[in-house]
Amino acid sequence: MNKQTDISLATLHAPTRHDSGPKHVTGTAEYIDDMVEPVGTMHAYLGLSTKPHAEIISIDLDAVRAAPGVIGVLTAEDIPGENDVSPSHKHDEPIFAEGRVQFWGQPMFAVIAETRDAARRAAHLVKVEYHDLPHIPDVRAAQAAGGKLVTEPLKLERGDVETGLAAAPRRAKGAITIGGQDHFYLEGQIAFAVPGEDEDVTVYSSTQHPSEVQLMVAQVLAIRHNAVTVTVRRMGGGFGGKETQGNLFAAVAALAAKKWNRACKIRPDRDDDMSATGKRHDFVVDYDVGYDDTGKILAVDAVYGTRGGFSSDLTGPVSDRALFHCDNAYWYPAVRARSEPLYTNTVSNTAFRGFGGPQGMIAAERWVEDIAYALGKDPLDIRKANFYGTDTDNVTPYHQTVEDNIVHRVVEELEASSDYQARRQAVLDFNRSNNVLKKGIALTPVKFGISFTATWYNQAGALVHVYKDGSIHLSHGGTEMGQGLYIKVAQVVADAFGVNLDSIKIMATSTGKVPNTSATAASSGSDLNGMAAYNACAQIKARLTVHAAQLYQCDEAAVEWVEGGIKAGDTFVTFAELAASAYLNRVQLSAAGFYKTPKIHWDRATGRGHPFYYFAYGASVSEVTVDTLTGEYVVDRVDILHDVGKSLNPAVDIGQIEGGFIQGMGWLTTEELVWDDKGQLRTHAPSTYKIPLASDVPPIFNVQLAEWSENREPTIGRSKAVGEPPFMLAMSVVEALGMAVASVGDYKLAPQLDTPVTPERVLMGVERMKRARGS
Incomplete structure (x- = not known):
């Protein structure tokens, strides 16, 4: 990765530091509790x-x-x-x-x-x-009590599922319990x-x-x-x-x-x-999957039971998105996925990074794992055998054609750069000669759809003012929560006008500046607000181009926007000079920009549509070591190759990938929510709820962007969203832990670890393998 560019000089696609970074470090960033209170x-x-x-x-x-x-x-x-x-x-x-x-x-x-x-x-x-x-505490209790729904369920279906299951030479049946997360x-x-x-x-x-x-x-x-x-x-x-x-x-x-x-x-x-306050939804997924002797999936039938809580909140769209990602990167010839958003006497669960997508994906990886162990194969081979195609076998359960599939290349490149095959063989050799410590390694893919599935949320506004001295005021509907949205949109504006970032004042998000905004969610903050700001800049630039042509007596086609200002014929004019002359000539220097995502549509009643503008792809390899006497483990190494299209800011994007992976690893390994029999949440403080620490970060942590990727859709700078997709990269940790556990039983039994895969669950998995082996 290139050295970060100084913020005053940065342009689009440059690895620029976060605009509030120094304030975060020095404690001068003002949050609400820092504001001076009126008497x-x-x-x-x-x-x-x-x-x-x-x-x-x-x-x-x-x-x-x-x-x-x-x-x-x-x-x-x-x-x-x-x-x-x-x-x-x-x-x-x-x-x-x-x-x-x-x-x-x-x-x-x-x-x-x-x-x-x-x-x-x-x-x-x-x-x-x-x-x-x-009181009803969880999914299984809710189902036993009759399954009262907190919101309307969804069914996605394509192909003849009954025929596919009946004709399948082999079946994988089971259930996976997927924990929530604060x-x-x-x-x-x-x-x-x-x-x-x-x-x-x-x-x-x-x-x-x-x-x-x-x-x-x-x-x-x-x-x-x-x-x-x-x-x-x-x-x-x-x-x-x-x-x-x-x-x-x-x-x-x-x-x-x-x-x-x-x-x-x-x-x-x-x-x-x-x-x-609400949390990530926990799920129980019951599945029946038919497949052949090569590991090719023929049919999938799955029900996604969801702990919704006492009210609807966002359980409907979250459980919908879990179904949208029941395929991850895999094509199912026949599929039926049904949501079951259940009423429980717990706080209503809500949005969380990935918005149901991670739960859908981890269930898909479960049956891929089941198939691999039943056939005695590397799960990566099963994954490759079932990837979406690029010309055929590329229709999702919701009938959208996958037109931008690059998962094959991403996985192949990561498999080579991480030296996966040699390392897997080394893991197998290690496990043969060690009785207490066991290793595991896994490579998992990610395909994540980008857009709000509630189509009307796919819009954004921005307000850009240019002042007489050439300084710029930037407001938009996106919010900054540390993810770097503000700096990315500011880079868009700086690049549009050809000015340095220090010319731009990033303003707080305000409903008084930009109305009717969508949530900063669904990984769409940069896509939507970046394009809205660009639209505002384009309006102002068009006016300034006309003004410059008149002022310098040249054709509009001869006005060229360059770094620092414009060239009108042979005359170079700084942006500040241009703004000052525009004011004197009564040219409007303010614009409200707007953007709405094209091509998307969705009919929930029929379960058909094109809900996602594009897909983001990625893959990760994780290697772990497990102590089979205690269940404790360490993540030794992680390699990631992730697709962000043409990155708007590689420094910020790398940070999002690293942070997303670690947060995903926490969800899948240590962050356990526990309610007692009286219905009280017992894991309600740092003393009882374990998020990953700095010491949990893998000592070898290689993160690379797929720099060759460029969004085929005309997004801002041809970039792709980066907020949520990296979260699911952590699935490789669960799969690697599963391999380590399965090694105790000579890999003859699928590990089937529920999440979070705590040391206790690892130990129980080890004991299950020992019993199955008869030792």
Whole structure:
């Protein structure tokens, strides 16, 4: 990788540092909790339920109201509008529970006090009388109880599944349990509301979806959207956890601010944040796969049971996307995939990096693994035998033709560059001569569809101002959560105008600048906002071109945009000079840009369409060592080759790939969510929930971009999305651990490890192999 370019000189496709990087390191980056609070700022804290499912017989708030520093208490009765912050049409997610609670940790009221400490202490003084109701904790319990659905299911089907299964010489039947994951953002949920005159309120929210927060606050306060301004400068991590989960906190802060006409801030403790906010959906996938003696898959029939939680939230689209990725990179001649989004008495699960895609993919890798061990083959051979074709065998379960398939080349290049075959043989040799320590190695592919499957979200706006001195103001609808979106869009603008990045002022995202924005999610932030900003620049450049031709008396075709300004015939004019002369000649130097993704369409009722604009590809090789006496293991080496098209910023993209892989590895190995039999989440703090540490990063970690790749679609700079696809590269760790476990049974039995593959699960897998071997 080339040395990073100085930020003031960077252009598009250059490896440029993050615009806030030095501020992150020095602690000068301003987050919401760093903002100077106006005199009289109030603080809110939530009162949470201590039952997973119960009728509320009575709530005694007298002690809460009488506590030192308490200004008042908010309940459902204090809401002038609708008591709901659900992102779905079901309107099934109340701010404050009324009549009954449906999960342990559900908000019932909010305390408003002079200090945060006073509000937090007072919230625990409530006295609640409950009448317990039966609670449903997980997927299997929900299925046993009749399978109440939290939202509408989806079915994808192509080909004759029954005939394919009946004719298949071999069958792989089973189930895989796939664990959830907490977002564990460094900056927790937080909102800060400042009341204005009339109905106005300004909300500073740590959210990936400012326009949805605007909608929710307006809905709760019973006012129009134009009275609510939501501002987001940066988030300390999001990962999907701030796509819908910030709605409640913003609504509570705004309610209090308008009721008492004072600024109000709410920031929960990490324990309460983890208990009261949604997580990655855990799945149980039941499958029946037919295949032949060569390992070629003939038919797939699978049901994807999903722990939805108590309300719909984003469970519908998440479970849909799991089905969209039930194929990963593999072609199924016949396939039927059905979602089962189930009601449970847990917090409603929500968006998380990959948005269901990882769960769909890991299930596909499970049956590939089953086939490989049944046939005594390297799983990589089974993967290759089932890859999508480039001219035929390239229609997905949702009837979209895969037109940009490069998975063969990506896998072949990584197989060679990682020396996979020789290393696999070395692993086999090692395992033959070692009884306690066992090694494993695996190479897994990724094919990930890019676009929101809710087609209307595939739009973006931007606002670009050019001032008289040539400086540029940039606003767009995307939000910055550390992923480098702001710097990428700024590079687009700098490249468009031929100026240095230090000419561009990156502004906070604001609903007052760009309306009706989509969430920064689905890996589409750069695709959408980069193109919207480019459109705004193109409008201004067109006006400036006409102006320059008139001013310097040449044809418009003779005006050439070059680095630093323009050439009008033989005359070079700096961008600043051009802007100044344009102002004097009354040329508009501002533009609102817009972009909508072309070619996409989706009919959910029929399960057919072209929901994805393109696919991003990648592959990874992981090598592990397992201690079969304890189940403990280390990841020794990881090699990655990933496709980001023509990278807008290789430095940022490499960082996204590295971070995505490690976060994916955490989901699949150490991050375990545990609820007790009373329905309380027990893994609700860093002391009980284990994210990967710096020491968990593989000592050998080789990450390369597929630099030859260029998006065949006209995306911004011919780049591809990079936010979510790298997350799924971590599947190779699970497959490598599986090989190490299977070696104990001489590779005759599929390891079938559920996730997360904790040391305990590895040890149980080892013992299963020993029993099967008869030792």
